[in-house]
Amino acid sequence: MAKSPESEHPIKAYGYASRDTSGVLSPLTFSRRATGEKDVRFKVLYCGICHSDLHFVKNEWGMTTYPVIPGHEIVGVVTEVGSKVDNFKVGDNVGVGCLVGSCKSCQSCTNDLENYCSKQILTYGFPYYDGTLTYGGYSDHMVADEHFILRWPKNLPLDSGSPLLCAGITTYSPLRHFGLDKPGLKVGVVGLGGLGHVAVKFAKAFGAEVTVFSTTPAKKQEALDGLKADHFIVSKDPEQMQSAAGSLDGIIDTVSATHPIAPLLSVLKPDGKLVLVGAPEKPLEIAAFSLIMGRKIVTGSAIGGLKETQEMLDFAAEHGITADIELIPIDYVNTAMERVLKSDVRYRFVIDVANSLKAP
Amino acid sequence: MAKSLESEHPIKAYGYAAHDTTGTFSPVTFSRRVTGEKDVRFKVLYCGVCHSDLHYAKNEWGVTTYPVIPGHEIVGVVTEVGSKVEKFKVGDKVGVGCLVGSCRSCESCSSDCEQFCPTQTLTYGVPNFDGTQAYGGYSDHMISDEHFVLRWPENLPLDSGAPLLCAGITTYSPLRYFGLDKPGMKVGVVGLGGLGHVAVKMAKAFGADVTVFSTTAAKKQEAIEGLKADHFINSRDEEEMKAAASTLDGIIDTVSGNHPIVPLLGALKPNGKLVLLGAPEKPVELAAFALILGRKIVAGSAIGGLKETQEMLDFSAKHGITADIELIPIDYVNTAMDRLLKSDVRYRFVIDVANSLKAE
Numbered sequence: 001m002a003k004s005p006e007s008e009h010p011i012k013a014y015g016y017a018s019r020d021t022s023g024v025l026s027p028l029t030f031s032r033r034a035t036g037e038k039d040v041r042f043k044v045l046y047c048g049i050c051h052s053d054l055h056f057v058k059n060e061w062g063m064t065t066y067p068v069i070p071g072h073e074i075v076g077v078v079t080e081v082g083s084k085v086d087n088f089k090v091g092d093n094v095g096v097g098c099l100v101g102s103c104k105s106c107q108s109c110t111n112d113l114e115n116y117c118s119k120q121i122l123t124y125g126f127p128y129y130d131g132t133l134t135y136g137g138y139s140d141h142m143v144a145d146e147h148f149i150l151r152w153p154k155n156l157p158l159d160s161g162s163p164l165l166c167a168g169i170t171t172y173s174p175l176r177h178f179g180l181d182k183p184g185l186k187v188g189v190v191g192l193g194g195l196g197h198v199a200v201k202f203a204k205a206f207g208a209e210v211t212v213f214s215t216t217p218a219k220k221q222e223a224l225d226g227l228k229a230d231h232f233i234v235s236k237d238p239e240q241m242q243s244a245a246g247s248l249d250g251i252i253d254t255v256s257a258t259h260p261i262a263p264l265l266s267v268l269k270p271d272g273k274l275v276l277v278g279a280p281e282k283p284l285e286i287a288a289f290s291l292i293m294g295r296k297i298v299t300g301s302a303i304g305g306l307k308e309t310q311e312m313l314d315f316a317a318e319h320g321i322t323a324d325i326e327l328i329p330i331d332y333v334n335t336a337m338e339r340v341l342k343s344d345v346r347y348r349f350v351i352d353v354a355n356s357l358k359a360p
Numbered sequence: 361m362a363k364s365l366e367s368e369h370p371i372k373a374y375g376y377a378a379h380d381t382t383g384t385f386s387p388v389t390f391s392r393r394v395t396g397e398k399d400v401r402f403k404v405l406y407c408g409v410c411h412s413d414l415h416y417a418k419n420e421w422g423v424t425t426y427p428v429i430p431g432h433e434i435v436g437v438v439t440e441v442g443s444k445v446e447k448f449k450v451g452d453k454v455g456v457g458c459l460v461g462s463c464r465s466c467e468s469c470s471s472d473c474e475q476f477c478p479t480q481t482l483t484y485g486v487p488n489f490d491g492t493q494a495y496g497g498y499s500d501h502m503i504s505d506e507h508f509v510l511r512w513p514e515n516l517p518l519d520s521g522a523p524l525l526c527a528g529i530t531t532y533s534p535l536r537y538f539g540l541d542k543p544g545m546k547v548g549v550v551g552l553g554g555l556g557h558v559a560v561k562m563a564k565a566f567g568a569d570v571t572v573f574s575t576t577a578a579k580k581q582e583a584i585e586g587l588k589a590d591h592f593i594n595s596r597d598e599e600e601m602k603a604a605a606s607t608l609d610g611i612i613d614t615v616s617g618n619h620p621i622v623p624l625l626g627a628l629k630p631n632g633k634l635v636l637l638g639a640p641e642k643p644v645e646l647a648a649f650a651l652i653l654g655r656k657i658v659a660g661s662a663i664g665g666l667k668e669t670q671e672m673l674d675f676s677a678k679h680g681i682t683a684d685i686e687l688i689p690i691d692y693v694n695t696a697m698d699r700l701l702k703s704d705v706r707y708r709f710v711i712d713v714a715n716s717l718k719a720e
Contacts, residue, residue: 279649286646288644295660
């Protein structure tokens with residue numbers, strides 16, 4: 001007989017969970033495994049709210065097992081380490097992102113690309129090696145294998161840095177992988193939300209000339225004054241789009257709502273790359289000619305491996321890159337989810353877990 | 361008043377032209393310019409029949425100006441060179457492919473990618489930027505600026521080498537550009553026609569393990585025994601496609617009929633590349649997740665620059681790569697077009713121009 005979340009493991013834990021497709025979160029007492037020899041256990045200080053959390057709690061991707069405790073932008077302080085842990089000690093500040101396990105032997109894992117391992121284990125809602133479900137960072141503490149723990153850089157703020165663990169790596173990785181990280185390149189960012197605003201910051205830090213594409217003209221000032229983007233284009237304005245034709249080396253498209261990509265392809269130079277990091281529900285339609293003429297590329301990217309995530313955190317610390325956040329108590333989370341749905345946040349909610357999540 | 365075909369230019373020429381959207385060819389007398397100081401004039405020996413010739417003859421892309429004399433896989437012998445021509449002399453064997461002009465100063469031209477020049481001049485069918493028509497290789501002789509003339513390698517057959525000028529560069533270029541030219545790479549080729557059969561030969565010459573995808577089970581023997589492909593997969597067979605999941609580094613898709621590309625994406629390893637060379641009429645459809653999970657690429661490619669085309673010819677000569685052809689007299693061209701529409705050729709028609717095209 002299946003054990004309940006509370007009795008499944010020996011160590012008591014508590015958090016906020018969604019129990020059905022309404023996606024409404026409420027307190028849940030559950031349990032976590034004892035600290036294994038390669039495990040790092042840490043008290044959660046902050047956890048960013050990613051739009052994926054919202055998709056998951058409502059089972060919009062059809063893969064949710066309830067109850068689900070989301071949260072994969074988790075920052076905390078180490079309380080216990082296993083006997084074979086080499087890189088961390090009690091008191092260290094650490095982070096955990098979207099992955100807590102992988103097979104560690106396939107070609108992807110061997111190349112530090114655990115995010116493309118076919119047996120990867122997500123931080124929440126996924127079966128762990130022992131068959132039990134993983135629970136994420138909307139909780140009092142986490143335990144994870146050392147390999148999947150990130151060292152928190154000294155001068156990186158814990159609260160506004162936490163969204164980097166998903167939004168940060170998701171935008172940093174394709175900028176590096178697709179060669180859009182060279183000074184002077186012309187890079188577009190589509191959508192100015194959790195992912196988009198961080199993409200602008202990274203692209204600027206790489207020395208790019210950045211164009212923000214948005215359907216919301218009101219975002220122009222924030223894009224140019226707030227985020228220091230170089231240009232702002234209303235993507236629904238054909239004239240503005242025409243003026244940018246054939247001008248960009250690459251585009252990071254963060255928008256998850258259905259939107260036409262043909263106009264974005266036309267803004268690329270020959271050999272330009274359109275990288276999708278948002279996942280629209282409806283299939284995209286691409287006229288083959290729009291790729292053939294100009295040898296253009298459409299591709300996608302999902303988070304990054306652990307090595308690159310660490311590199312991204314260190315880069316962010318060095319360049320003073322954090323997310324723009326609204327810090328909230330955990331009991332505000334349902335309101336926050338509704339506001340995320342309406343894009344009513346500049347630009348990421350972060351849950352002040354340690355100061356607001358109380359033991360039941 | 362517009363000049364007639366015959367009086368447009370000072371030098372008489374003759375060939376076969378299509379005059380309307382039926383695409384039916386008949387003899388025509390026309391004219392070409394005198395040999396300018398940078399021009400190379402040559403007698404046409406052979407000209408390959410490319411499926412693009414058929415599209416153009418019937419104005420299927422809506423850009424045709426009639427009468428159209430197609431042919432952009434042209435091989436011949438030099439009869440006259442301009443005073444400033446340095447690389448060629450009378451008697452040399454030469455070729456001309458899909459381009460006869462470009463601006464020579466833009467970023468693309470400066471990086472030997474004339475195929476991306478916004479003011480490129482195609483070998484036939486579309487008016488030049490100076491307003492005059494360009495006429496292709498279904499004719500007695502050609503004239504072209506030296507820069508767009510290829511030196512024909514000593515030991516490359518003139519007739520079976522002609523199709524390399526379009527089909528060859530169109531498949532060679534993406535294999536090189538997308539890094540699929542390393543020994544041991546696993547490369548797929550979709551479609552076994554004019555482009556496809558040359559793609560297999562090029563990929564094998566690069567040392568790849570080649571899988572041919574076809575909807576025609578009967579092509580298996582030709583693929584494996586004739587072209588030395590390593591594997592053959594019936595792309596309509598779900599089981600065979602499933603067995604190939606996540607195995608390929610890249611796929612060259614030569615098919616211009618509408619076909620689903622999601623199963624092809626499934627055959628790619630993480631970071632794999634699907635390169636579209638054929639241009640299906642309907643837009644291709646794909647779910648963003650198919651690209652995001654595995655950072656896969658969909659790209660397009662078209663011919664190549666002049667420098668790379670020369671490199672491809674030299675590579676082909678070195679490795680004994682030619683097209684599999686059916687040599688035809690020029691008055692067979694209408695039948696050849698009918699057969700081409702039915703894919704009834706193994707694998708390219710080549711017109712024996714010098715021996716069959718008679719002056720009016």
